[in-house]
Amino acid sequence: MDAYFRLDGIRKAFGGHEAVKGVSIDIRRGEVFSLLGPSGCGKTTLLRIAAGLEAPDAGGVFLDGEEITGLPPERRRINTVFQSYALFPHMSVWDNVAFGPRVARRAEAALRPDVGRMLEMVGLAGRAEARPRQLSGGERQRVALARALINRPQVLLLDEPLAALDRKLRQRMLLELDRIHDEVGITFLYVTHDQEEAMSLSDRIAVMNAGRVEQIGTPAEVYERPASRFVAEFIGDTNLMEGVVLDGAAGGVRRLEIPGLGEVLAARGRDSGAGERVLVSVRPEKLHVSRGSLPPGSGRNVIRGRVEDVSYRGAETRYWVRAGALRIAVVEQNARLQHGERPPTWDESVWVGWHADDAFVIGSPAGGETG
Amino acid sequence: MRRSRLPLLAGIGVLLFLYLPMVALVAQSFNASRFGGRWMGFSLKWYARLFENRPIWDALWNSLFVALVGTGVSVVLGTLSGWAMHRYRGGLQRVHHSLVYAPLVVPDVLMGISLLLLFVNSGVPLGLGTISLAHITFCISYVAFVVLGRLQEFDDSVLDAARDLGAGWWTTFWRVVLPMLAPGIASGAVLAFTLSIDDFVITFFVAGPGSTTLPVHVYSMIRHGTPTLINALSGLLMAVTFGLVLLGQRFIRQSR
Amino acid sequence: MTRANRRRAEWLMTAPSVLWLSMFFVIPTAMVFVMAFRVPDPYGGLGKEWGLQTIEALWRGSYGPVLWRTVWMSVLATMACLAMALPVAYWIARLPKSAGRWVLAIIVVPFWTNFLIRIYAWKTVLHIEGPLKQALVTLGVVDPSTSLLFNSGAVIVVLIYNYLPFAILPLYAAAERFDFGLVEAARDLGAGRWRAMASVFLPGISQGLLTAFLVTFIPMLGSYAIPDIVGGTSAEMIGNKIAQRVFSDRNLPLASALAAVLALLMLLPAMGLLWSPRSASRRGGGRGA
Numbered sequence: 001m002d003a004y005f006r007l008d009g010i011r012k013a014f015g016g017h018e019a020v021k022g023v024s025i026d027i028r029r030g031e032v033f034s035l036l037g038p039s040g041c042g043k044t045t046l047l048r049i050a051a052g053l054e055a056p057d058a059g060g061v062f063l064d065g066e067e068i069t070g071l072p073p074e075r076r077r078i079n080t081v082f083q084s085y086a087l088f089p090h091m092s093v094w095d096n097v098a099f100g101p102r103v104a105r106r107a108e109a110a111l112r113p114d115v116g117r118m119l120e121m122v123g124l125a126g127r128a129e130a131r132p133r134q135l136s137g138g139e140r141q142r143v144a145l146a147r148a149l150i151n152r153p154q155v156l157l158l159d160e161p162l163a164a165l166d167r168k169l170r171q172r173m174l175l176e177l178d179r180i181h182d183e184v185g186i187t188f189l190y191v192t193h194d195q196e197e198a199m200s201l202s203d204r205i206a207v208m209n210a211g212r213v214e215q216i217g218t219p220a221e222v223y224e225r226p227a228s229r230f231v232a233e234f235i236g237d238t239n240l241m242e243g244v245v246l247d248g249a250a251g252g253v254r255r256l257e258i259p260g261l262g263e264v265l266a267a268r269g270r271d272s273g274a275g276e277r278v279l280v281s282v283r284p285e286k287l288h289v290s291r292g293s294l295p296p297g298s299g300r301n302v303i304r305g306r307v308e309d310v311s312y313r314g315a316e317t318r319y320w321v322r323a324g325a326l327r328i329a330v331v332e333q334n335a336r337l338q339h340g341e342r343p344p345t346w347d348e349s350v351w352v353g354w355h356a357d358d359a360f361v362i363g364s365p366a367g368g369e370t371g
Numbered sequence: 372m373r374r375s376r377l378p379l380l381a382g383i384g385v386l387l388f389l390y391l392p393m394v395a396l397v398a399q400s401f402n403a404s405r406f407g408g409r410w411m412g413f414s415l416k417w418y419a420r421l422f423e424n425r426p427i428w429d430a431l432w433n434s435l436f437v438a439l440v441g442t443g444v445s446v447v448l449g450t451l452s453g454w455a456m457h458r459y460r461g462g463l464q465r466v467h468h469s470l471v472y473a474p475l476v477v478p479d480v481l482m483g484i485s486l487l488l489l490f491v492n493s494g495v496p497l498g499l500g501t502i503s504l505a506h507i508t509f510c511i512s513y514v515a516f517v518v519l520g521r522l523q524e525f526d527d528s529v530l531d532a533a534r535d536l537g538a539g540w541w542t543t544f545w546r547v548v549l550p551m552l553a554p555g556i557a558s559g560a561v562l563a564f565t566l567s568i569d570d571f572v573i574t575f576f577v578a579g580p581g582s583t584t585l586p587v588h589v590y591s592m593i594r595h596g597t598p599t600l601i602n603a604l605s606g607l608l609m610a611v612t613f614g615l616v617l618l619g620q621r622f623i624r625q626s627r
Numbered sequence: 628m629t630r631a632n633r634r635r636a637e638w639l640m641t642a643p644s645v646l647w648l649s650m651f652f653v654i655p656t657a658m659v660f661v662m663a664f665r666v667p668d669p670y671g672g673l674g675k676e677w678g679l680q681t682i683e684a685l686w687r688g689s690y691g692p693v694l695w696r697t698v699w700m701s702v703l704a705t706m707a708c709l710a711m712a713l714p715v716a717y718w719i720a721r722l723p724k725s726a727g728r729w730v731l732a733i734i735v736v737p738f739w740t741n742f743l744i745r746i747y748a749w750k751t752v753l754h755i756e757g758p759l760k761q762a763l764v765t766l767g768v769v770d771p772s773t774s775l776l777f778n779s780g781a782v783i784v785v786l787i788y789n790y791l792p793f794a795i796l797p798l799y800a801a802a803e804r805f806d807f808g809l810v811e812a813a814r815d816l817g818a819g820r821w822r823a824m825a826s827v828f829l830p831g832i833s834q835g836l837l838t839a840f841l842v843t844f845i846p847m848l849g850s851y852a853i854p855d856i857v858g859g860t861s862a863e864m865i866g867n868k869i870a871q872r873v874f875s876d877r878n879l880p881l882a883s884a885l886a887a888v889l890a891l892l893m894l895l896p897a898m899g900l901l902w903s904p905r906s907a908s909r910r911g912g913g914r915g916a
Binding site for chain 3: 377382385390392410454466486489549604605620
């Protein structure tokens with residue numbers, strides 16, 4: 001794997017608090033890589049270390065094969081889109097974008113077409129003379145983007161760039177970012193706490209928690225095959241069932257005993273020996289709920305429960321089914337309903353089924369450690 | 372619910388209280404009478420006398436010199452100080468903050484006598500030099516707090532942004548920090564200049580013979596001089612002040 | 628940026644003002660206390676020897692009445708300032724924002740004229756042949772022979788005049804932040820107009836009241852020019868005594884001892900400031916319970 005931008009064994013503490021506890025990440029040339037995690041997980045500190053705005057206590061930063069750990073920010077070919085955008089309030093949009101080239105002592109005549117092209121690209125050609133405070137949130141975001149990209153950085157860092165925007169605008173800017181990434185082909189390191197943003201934009205995601213990386217993978221990998229309880233719960237909704245492994249054939253289908261539910265099959269996830277206590281994760285949309293009995297095919301789990309709550313959400317309906325001590329969430333696509341079919345309602349007795357391939361064994365119930 | 376009329380009446384009363392003495396003084400300056408008091412007809416002759424009075428003009432030049440030196444030095448020191456208080460936290464800044472704050476609450480008499488003791492004790496001759504030192508001392512605090520106040524709306528991440536875009540410390544300072552601080556520094560400078568040119572008590576304590584500033588000269592005129600000349604001088608100074616205030620207002624509105 | 632660099636940058640920026648103020652503020656202020664134990668030299672300077680001569684002189688000089696006058700005149704003038712500033716601040720705070728800003732500017736503008744001229748204006752007004760005197764004589768309030776000048780009354784009026792804006796500004800700042808819906812709520816709950824003011828508005832702006840008190844009272848204690856110009860010997864304050872020791876009999880140690888007394892006097896309200904938030908909250912809590 002060719003690592004283009006590499007963070008290697010990074011540690012950083014502030015006062016007594018350890019914000020980043022040994023993080024290593026390899027980012028490939030041209031990819032969009034996201035650091036995803038709740039606030040305080042260390043992702044912004046990591047980004048600031050990548051930018052050179054903080055020095056790591058240990059570990060190194062490598063760009064295209066060269067170590068840049070000690071290089072100050074102004075000498076790295078890395079630029080940042082800040083969370084608050086950090087536009088210079090006393091400069092026009094044009095001057096903000098032209099700041100980098102001017103500091104690099106490029107001739108005014110040479111940088112003019114560049115600035116024009118950048119403003120064109122972010123759709124702000126008509127607002128070159130405006131001051132930052134006259135712009136809307138979305139427009140400021142675009143200026144910040146143009147200002148960073150004009151320097152043709154080797155890596156562009158984006159620190160929660162859409163957090164200050166409302167939902168509609170955020171979705172439009174996501175598409176815009178995707179388009180711009182295709183256009184410039186620069187490596188993006190994207191920091192966010194919003195899983196939707198990370199999933200829709202990234203080639204790969206590092207899910208972070210409490211200063212550590214919990215999992216690195218494509219959006220599909222972290223969603224479908226969470227490596228830890230934290231990842232399973234942070235990304236999307238999930239049903240977590242605690243149980244004991246009855247027999248653990250390596251790589252094959254495992255039988256588990258789940259108190260109150262009985263025997264359950266799980267085909268994926270980490271290997272575990274017989275007698276071990278584990279968690280099984282099943283995404284709500286992988287489950288089905290039915291009033292009639294479900295066909296018990298090979299590798300299917302079927303349990304009986306009672307509908308405790310139903311919430312209709314247009315495209316889908318969400319059920320909460322009580323089965324023993326567990327409360328299981330199920331999401332059914334309404335498009336799958338046959339005409340004239342009556343969906344289960346409140347307090348009805350139902351069957352809930354899922355395939356062993358969709359059941360995922362993750363770490364022990366106590367800790368977040370992964371194998 | 373009917374609003375009480377008391378606040379309105381109090382407001383009008385206070386405005387009258389504040390302005391009537393001024394009006395009386397200006398009116399008096401156009402009075403042809405030599406001794407003030409009774410109205411003897413309109414005259415500009417006291418103003419004409421004022422322009423022939425050399426000591427007043429000498430004192431004015433002294434005042435301008437001190438105010439320019441005082442403003443220049445205190446703006447540099449005060450801006451640094453305000454910036455440090457904004458940028459850093461911790462023990463040193465707590466000490467720094469109280470040190471800068473204290474001169475604001477100490478009465479002028481106290482500051483005047485203490486500086487006089489310092490100068491006498493260390494054998495420094497009193498004159499425009501000691502006056503300038505004193506003015507710098509009390510102006511630093513005002514400049515520092517005006518700059519600090521303006522910094523409340525300063526987004527520190529622009530400093531990171533500037534460095535991120537390739538600017539070193541020096542470039543960041545000249546192209547980002549200084550232009551953003553300019554309005555705060557300017558209002559600090561205006562305040563320092565005003566305070567310096569207006570100060571009487573501290574100046575009086577540390578002024579030596581032959582180093583009379585305008586307020587010190589006005590004081591000796593009040594004590595020993597003819598009232599008519601002071602009336603005219605007051606009228607003139609008031610006209611200048613109101614003119615500057617109006618000009619400043621217009622300038623502020625335009626720069627908005 | 629390393630921590631050591633950051634530390635050095637902090638020192639570089641902090642040191643100039645700290646050094647300057649140590650040299651020209653801290654050391655001189657300390658000298659006020661120290662020089663009181665020096666002996667005056669015959670040429671109006673500071674003697675080389677130490678002694679308690681000055682402290683004895685301070686005792687013998689019977690400065691008690693002057694001190695007492697300084698305090699009561701300052702208290703009276705401060706109270707008058709607050710009483711006048713309170714309704715004005717209330718009035719401005721209830722005006723539309725732009726109008727309020729204008730009124731505030733109009734109040735402040737006279738204070739851009741020279742301090743001495745503001746005092747001198749009152750000398751004109753209170754003058755034996757001045758307009759106020761003539762009006763009062765015509766109305767038969769005063770006798771033609773009484774002087775409105777050179778007494779403690781004149782000093783108090785001019786003190787009020789000079790410090791009124793300093794009382795209005797913090798009170799206005801507090802009143803402007805005050806939620807006047809609370810007054811309406813109090814009246815809705817049955818409080819009369821005055822009751823609502825006393826139990827909701829005044830506590831709401833207590834911080835502003837405290838600031839207004841301090842920024843008027845402390846400088847008043849150290850007044851010198853005002854009593855010097857409009858007060859006579861019967862209205863002298865401690866500031867005048869300090870100036871007389873400096874300019875008339877050139878006894879610097881005694882002047883410095885008097886200044887030390889003034890400094891201690893000033894510390895009293897400052898101590899009160901340190902206490903008050905806690906005692907105020909205790910009082911508030913007691914009422915609420």
